[in-house]
Amino acid sequence: MxxxxxxxxxxxxxxxxxxxxxxxxxxxxxxxxxxxxxxxxxxxxxxxxxxxxxxxxxxxxxxxxxxxxxxxxxxxxxxxxxxxxxxxxxxxxxxxxxxxxxxxRTFTHGHALQLHAVHRQFLAALAAQTPLLPGSGQKAFIDVDSTHKRVYGRTKQGAEYGRFKGIRTLHPLLATICTPHSRPAIATVRMRRGKAADSRSAPKFVGEALATALEAGCTGMRILRADSQFYNAGVIAACRRAGAHFSVTTGMNPSVKRAVLGIPEAAWQQITYPTAIPDPDTGELISNAEVAEMPAYTAFAGRKKSERVTARLIVRRVRDLARPAVMGEQGELFPVWRYHPFFTDNPAPTLQAEREHRHHAVIEQVIADSKAAALAHLPSGHFHANAAWLTLWAIxxxxxxxxxxxxxxxxxxxxxxxxxxxxxxxxxxxxxxxxxxxxxxxxxxxxxxxxxxxxxxxxxxxxxx
Known part of the structure; x- marks a missing residue:
């Protein structure tokens, strides 16, 4: 040409x-x-x-x-x-x-909530009139995550130096709905100031996302998936109130670490991924891992009895190649592992539950899509105008x-x-x-x-x- x-x-x-x-x-x-x-x-x-x-x-x-x-x-x-x-x-x-x-720029917080109501009912109408969420009557996944969007200008309301040093951001929170046969749709979004903690108001947000999924026709099993920022008693309680299951990364806190190290060596199952997946800690691609389960782990043991939850603790471990194993005369003595546990009441078999939890990363595609489209900029100096812009992008x-x-x-x-x-x-x-x-x-x-x-x-x- x-x-x-x-x-x-x-x-x-x-x-x-x-x-x-x-x-x-x-x-x-x-x-x-x-x-x-x-x-x-x-x-x-x-x-x-x-x-x-x-x-x-x-x-x-x-x-x-x-x-x-x-x-x-x-x-x-x-x-x-x-x-x-x-x-x-x-x-x-x-x-x-x-x-x-x-x-x-005329929007206030109340007007932003009115626009959220439009978004929820419009999503329900789209799901009713198009095959947006096929299979939602059997199983649906609700994924929650947050992202930071860099902004410029000293007068932009809510912009603060947050997670990234020297970079002023706003901190959107979003929840998506998908099924085993569909790409994600957006259940709900919230605009927050740059320094807002990931888990701030998370239980209320999770409850709204689960209710929106129900309105959109997700009448079967609903499973909330989230990263370790949302591992708290309030989020789990919101899932229980909504009649939904949960699958939440825990991180290696002392209680979880004791439970993981107590899993017998014979319980670990070797798995090979059909395609390499990125490691959450290092970003390196891994093809092999081992998975084990502790069927009755009690989370939030330090809280009052009504807030404690007993469910499955499923752990994936991969070799830590950055740290050399302890070697003896007859070869390797102590291999060094990195552990990735998550807490769930998903009734699926262990390997299926691990695979479904790992699929939570699909929400990152939505975040990347947003930053390549309308959220390439948050265009206004007014916080609620940007909140409305975020909701209109979701619509x-x-x-x-x-x-x-x-x-x-x-x-x-x-x-x-x-x-x-x-x-x-x-x-x-x-x-x-x-x-x-x-x-x-x-x-x-x-x-x-x-x-x-x-x-x-x-x-x-x-x-x-």
């Missing part, structure tokens, strides 16, 4: 009023409309007071932000991608970036995941970057005839059949409930 400049003169003019760059927004936003995003926003989000004019028509502003994020916008100014060419002929009520920025993420689930088996598992490239970033020319608009898309588009299937599906009459 080479440029044709040498043989053909090329000129450029931005003057075609019938072109659009993101024809895929037509079926995507049609799906959002069918699942009631605008209606839910109008019902739930009530911005009142001195800035009431900015809060009017919240539904149009929320859908404008979601559409912009679906197209790839990662800042308030980036939302201007919606105002080009023939977009006004296809979408009404698109707002300017300045209007959307003013709208976000957009779930909408794109549901779009992929409707399109094909491949797109159901694809990343959102792939969904944008295949389904959203499709250029088109519009033509009007007899009060009808026709979209003319590129000939031989590689994903033509998938796109057409999506378009036909969301424009067919909805099936009876």
């Amino acid at each position: 080479q440029s044709s400049h040498a043989s053909t003169a090329i000129s450029v003019a931005f003057d075609d009023a019938n072109l659009i760059a993101y024809a895929g927004l037509v079926p995507v936003m049609r799906l959002a409309e069918r699942c009631g995003l605008a209606r839910l926003t109008a019902e739930k989000v009530k911005l009142t007071g001195a800035k009431n004019s900015a809060g009017a028509a919240a539904d149009a502003k929320v859908t404008s932000i979601v559409a912009g994020m679906a197209a790839g916008a990662d800042s308030i100014d980036g939302l201007d991608v919606l105002r080009h060419g023939a977009m006004p002929a296809l979408f009404g009520g698109v707002r300017a970036p300045s209007t959307l920025g003013t709208f976000l 957009t993420y779930n909408l794109l995941r549901a779009t992929g689930a409707l399109t094909s088996a491949f797109h159901a598992k694809a990343t959102t970057a792939t969904l944008r490239a295949h389904l959203v970033h499709v250029p088109a020319r519009i033509a009007r005839s007899a009060r009808r608009i026709t979209l003319h898309l590129p000939r031989r588009w590689p994903w033509q059949h998938a796109w057409t299937h999506l378009f036909d599906t969301v424009h067919d009459p909805p099936e009876p409930a």
Whole structure:
């Protein structure tokens, strides 16, 4: 492939009023409309007071932000991608970036909670109308984790020097839902200041995530998975109240260490991973490990009796290659191990429970996705505006995941970057005839059949409930 400049003169003019760059927004936003995003926003989000004019028509502003994020916008100014060419002929009520920025800055903590309610009910509608979470009636995993997002500017509310030296961050907390057959959807999110502890308000957050999973159709076994930051009595109690199971990394505290070292050598089972996995401590790839179980370990023994929990302690150990083994005349005497224990009441067999717990790392893909998309920036100096931006990203993420689930088996598992490239970033020319608009898309588009299937599906009459 080479440029044709040498043989053909090329000129450029931005003057075609019938072109659009993101024809895929037509079926995507049609799906959002069918699942009631605008209606839910109008019902739930009530911005009142001195800035009431900015809060009017919240539904149009929320859908404008979601559409912009679906197209790839990662800042308030980036939302201007919606105002080009023939977009006004296809979408009404698109707002300017300045209007959307003013709208976000009117948010308070209460308004952010109203937007959370929209997110929860919209997720339930997506799960009901699309195969977003196949198999959720049998088993679903709720994963909880936090991340730090670097921000700039001394006046950005809530930004503090937290975990990373010399770097000011905000500290989002998120929970995802997945099944053995699906990629994760986002159950709930919270924006927090940079120095907030990982486990701050974790029991309440876990309870909300488990309730959201139930609303989204996860009526079978629900298993909460989390890292050691969330290993506390409050989180386990929240799981028990919600009727869910738990699988939480413990870390090697003194009580756990005594229990692990008390496991008899004959109890360890050798396992070989089909593909190498990264070690949580060193990041090195490992292919072999040993797994053992202590079937009745009592956690939180120092607390009052009602808060103690007895369940399984499952441990994976791998050779610590950084520390040489103690050698004797007849070879190795004392191999050195690193241990990775987790506390669970998952009723599955030991190796299956270990495999399912390790799959908790899937939430890292969602975090990476966020930082490559709308959370590349937290665009406002106002804390609650950034909290609203985070929730709107979660809504957009779930909408794109549901779009992929409707399109094909491949797109159901694809990343959102792939969904944008295949389904959203499709250029088109519009033509009007007899009060009808026709979209003319590129000939031989590689994903033509998938796109057409999506378009036909969301424009067919909805099936009876």
